[in-house]
Amino acid sequence: MITVVALSWAVATVQMPEFTPPRPAVECAEHLTDWPARRRCLRGLLDDAEAALARAADAALEEARESDFDSGGHFGAEAHFETAQTAWHAYRDAECDRRTALMFIGEDSREEIGLDCRITLTRARTQELETM
DSSP states (O other), X not given: OHHXXXXXXXXHHOOOOOOOOOOHHHHTGGGTTOHHHHHHHHHHHHHHHHHHHHHHHHHHHHHXXXXXXXXXXXXXXXXXXXXXXXXXXXXXHHHHHHHHHTOOSOHHHHHHHHHHHHHHHHHXXXXXXXXX
């Protein structure tokens, strides 16, 4: 009985390893030889990522509004969030443009790198907002 309890405790306390999710380009690998289908897949992932970001941003904005209400607007949380979100969008686009500008490859591949970058950074921003 003691062995079963100890084993149950050991299994319950073991942390599962965190796996890095695959890059968006890998998620669309089934379309490796069909560029139009691959582009649609990546654009669909970006649409999904941006929709998730919009939901997370709406929740963060609501939290900022509540903070402003509670503080009588003393800290300007809503305005700071809107400024931060606008700056983040500009950063994402500029960073992904920078990454694609470094590539001496075909236009289709450059577009794929840009989409992959935008999806990855958008997902990261969503996670950041959701865990704040």
